[in-house]
Amino acid sequence: MGKYILKRVGYMVLTMFIIATATFFLMKLMPGSPYANQAKMTTEQINIMNHQYGLDKPAYQQYWIYLVGLLHGDFGTSFQFNNQPVSYLIASRIGPSMQIGVQAIILGTLLGILLGAIAAIRKNTWVDTVATFFAIIGRSIPNFVFAVLLQFFLAFKLRIFPIALWEGFSSSILPTIALAMAPLATTARFMRTEMVDVLNSDYIELARAKGNTPWQTVAKHALRNSLIPVVTIIGPMAVDLMVGSMVVENIFSIPGIGDQFVKSITTNDYPTIMGLTLLYSFMLVVVILIVDILYGLIDPRIRLSGSEGSN
Amino acid sequence: MAEQTNQIKLNKNSFNKVGANDVDEQEKISAPSLTFLQDAIRRLKKNKAAIISLWLLVIIIMISIISIWWTPSDPNAQHVAYANLPPKIANGIPGFTGKASVGGEIVDKYAQANVPKGTYYVLGTDYLGRDLFSRLMKGVALSLLIGMLATLFDLVIGIPYGIISGWKGGRTDTIMQRIIEIISSIPNLVVVILMLLLFTPGLGSIVVAMGITGWITMARLVRAETLTLKSQEYVLAARTLGESSFKIAIKHLIPNLSSTIIIQTMFSIPTAIFFEAFLSFIGIGIPAPNASLGTLLSDGQKTFRFLPYQMWYPAAAISIIMIAFNLLADGLRDAFDPKASE
Numbered sequence: 001m002g003k004y005i006l007k008r009v010g011y012m013v014l015t016m017f018i019i020a021t022a023t024f025f026l027m028k029l030m031p032g033s034p035y036a037n038q039a040k041m042t043t044e045q046i047n048i049m050n051h052q053y054g055l056d057k058p059a060y061q062q063y064w065i066y067l068v069g070l071l072h073g074d075f076g077t078s079f080q081f082n083n084q085p086v087s088y089l090i091a092s093r094i095g096p097s098m099q100i101g102v103q104a105i106i107l108g109t110l111l112g113i114l115l116g117a118i119a120a121i122r123k124n125t126w127v128d129t130v131a132t133f134f135a136i137i138g139r140s141i142p143n144f145v146f147a148v149l150l151q152f153f154l155a156f157k158l159r160i161f162p163i164a165l166w167e168g169f170s171s172s173i174l175p176t177i178a179l180a181m182a183p184l185a186t187t188a189r190f191m192r193t194e195m196v197d198v199l200n201s202d203y204i205e206l207a208r209a210k211g212n213t214p215w216q217t218v219a220k221h222a223l224r225n226s227l228i229p230v231v232t233i234i235g236p237m238a239v240d241l242m243v244g245s246m247v248v249e250n251i252f253s254i255p256g257i258g259d260q261f262v263k264s265i266t267t268n269d270y271p272t273i274m275g276l277t278l279l280y281s282f283m284l285v286v287v288i289l290i291v292d293i294l295y296g297l298i299d300p301r302i303r304l305s306g307s308e309g310s311n
Numbered sequence: 312m313a314e315q316t317n318q319i320k321l322n323k324n325s326f327n328k329v330g331a332n333d334v335d336e337q338e339k340i341s342a343p344s345l346t347f348l349q350d351a352i353r354r355l356k357k358n359k360a361a362i363i364s365l366w367l368l369v370i371i372i373m374i375s376i377i378s379i380w381w382t383p384s385d386p387n388a389q390h391v392a393y394a395n396l397p398p399k400i401a402n403g404i405p406g407f408t409g410k411a412s413v414g415g416e417i418v419d420k421y422a423q424a425n426v427p428k429g430t431y432y433v434l435g436t437d438y439l440g441r442d443l444f445s446r447l448m449k450g451v452a453l454s455l456l457i458g459m460l461a462t463l464f465d466l467v468i469g470i471p472y473g474i475i476s477g478w479k480g481g482r483t484d485t486i487m488q489r490i491i492e493i494i495s496s497i498p499n500l501v502v503v504i505l506m507l508l509l510f511t512p513g514l515g516s517i518v519v520a521m522g523i524t525g526w527i528t529m530a531r532l533v534r535a536e537t538l539t540l541k542s543q544e545y546v547l548a549a550r551t552l553g554e555s556s557f558k559i560a561i562k563h564l565i566p567n568l569s570s571t572i573i574i575q576t577m578f579s580i581p582t583a584i585f586f587e588a589f590l591s592f593i594g595i596g597i598p599a600p601n602a603s604l605g606t607l608l609s610d611g612q613k614t615f616r617f618l619p620y621q622m623w624y625p626a627a628a629i630s631i632i633m634i635a636f637n638l639l640a641d642g643l644r645d646a647f648d649p650k651a652s653e
Contacts, residue, residue, distance in 0.1 A: 140633040
């Protein structure tokens with residue numbers, strides 16, 4: 001196990017290095033100038049600015065400085081947004097994103113597990129049909145459509161929630177719901193398939209034969225075993241959440257990193273784009289690693305393919 | 312034991328004589344034998360949701376094809392005098408009367424704007440007076456085009472990549488898998504956005520970005536399947552007979568991969584449609600003035616307090632397309648891979 005984790009971490013570092021390199025050189029190739037009013041600036045001014053940001057050095061030196069900086073947690077200085085360091089910019093904006101993301105994943109998975117389990121227990125009844133229908137709706141309709149509809153009905157028409165901005169918990173509710181739809185649908189779908197499988201197995205039969213009530217059987221035996229494979233979909237769900245956060249934060253004007261990413265792209269703010277790209281990739285790689293390790297730990301039946309291969 | 316055997320009395324009449332030429336009722340094949348494809352189509356036809364989706368998509372595709380040559384009016388032509396007109400149909404069905412409430416009063420917007428009597432806009436006009444129905448038609452057509460291109464990448468890159476990786480094995484496989492791992496560990500959207508930055512935003516860069524990331528899932532599935540197929544006896548037989556790898560891939564692997572390919576293709580279409588709409592929604596997709604479902608929805612969202620109709624139709628269109636594709640994909644999966652759905 002230890003060997004396996006070490007190997008995986010090694011690959012993770014390699015992946016991150018490649019991503020860092022790729023983003024750096026892509027940014028170098030990019031058209032457009034980082035300065036908003038370059039047309040009005042004299043050559044001298046541009047030279048001074050280039051020197052200040054280290055843009056006058058050859059590309060390989062910039063690359064080296066960039067890599068060394070990364071190891072120190074220095075993502076460079078933003079070209080926009082009052083020339084703040086990118087790391088500071090990210091730190092000040094990651095809070096709302098994290099809050100919404102965590103809330104959404106908790107809400108989505110819990111409701112999804114519930115919905116999937118109910119659908120499986122009441123298989124082939126109208127309950128199942130309704131649950132499946134909701135799962136398909138949740139999976140099909142894009143999160144930004146959900147976000148817009150929620151904003152229109154619950155915030156604008158009924159005035160239950162704030163329409164936008166970031167003022168306390170109540171303004172996090174609508175974005176959370178909009179983001180939670182996709183994880184909810186995915187979990188419900190997965191849960192139903194697994195649960196149907198588990199409910200047909202011998203140990204459930206045994207649990208019933210021992211005189212457990214249906215409720216006890218489900219809660220104690222079926223639910224736990226159905227949950228194991230659900231762990232594997234946390235990775236893809238994390239990706240969905242990151243992507244979703246960009247547009248949902250944009251719609252609800254939430255000062256998070258997703259909104260920042262979109263803004264940075266439209267303003268050619270290279271260092272911020274690079275920093276956020278690395279951050280997103282890093283989070284994703286870590287989530288996938290954790291999920292793989294967790295999966296091996298909670299289900300002893302599963303042998304990690306990596307540890308088998310290396311022996 | 313002994314007691315029991317004594318109780319059962321058997322004589323000659325207890326047995327039937329079965330001759331080699333006797334054809335038993337049970338031995339007859341009652342139903343015509345079906346090929347795999349026929350069987351799959353039979354199962355698909357039983358799935359009402361999938362069939363309805365299929366017809367819905369056929370209609371949508373037809374409308375999109377028509378939109379290449381004909382739309383009610385030029386989707387990009389601006390008539391600023393006719394800006395923000397509500398939906399209206401000739402006879403005025405409720406909801407399509409061309410009237411809107413302004414400050415609590417119902418006003419005939421068409422009369423206010425002095426629109427000639429014969430002219431009406433089925434889904435209204437936007438803030439530049441462009442016909443929203445024509446724009447919606449163009450937007451849907453664009454979404455379907457993106458979906459088609461996604462399947463193209465699946466077929467042209469994903470399948471060969473997966474087959475080569477699985478078939479060659481060894482070092483080739485390791486390297487190819489490492490490449491996939493690296494590409495897929497960058498969030499899809501980040502790749503797309505980086506590509507959009509490198510090239511100017513537009514259809515071209517979205518397509519390039521999809522070309523980089525879109526085929527990964529297909530390649531993975533095809534590789535996994537190829538690994539199983541590789542060790543099948545018929546493949547071994549073909550190899551022993553000296554068949555070239557390329558011919559084995561074409562004649563043996565691809566036919567056996569067909570259900571995986573069909574199912575995955577159907578799932579990658581809605582994914583691609585979502586990406587385009589998403590990018591256009593946040594303003595880095597299809598550039599103005601061209602219409603996309605994403606830009607239409609984003610424009611509608613900005614004015615939904617006063618002109619909600621501008622939001623309804625693009626939102627409905629994208630939802631219907633996505634649901635239909637997903638239901639059809641589900642149906643196809645159940646039809647082509649009945650084991651997986653049980």
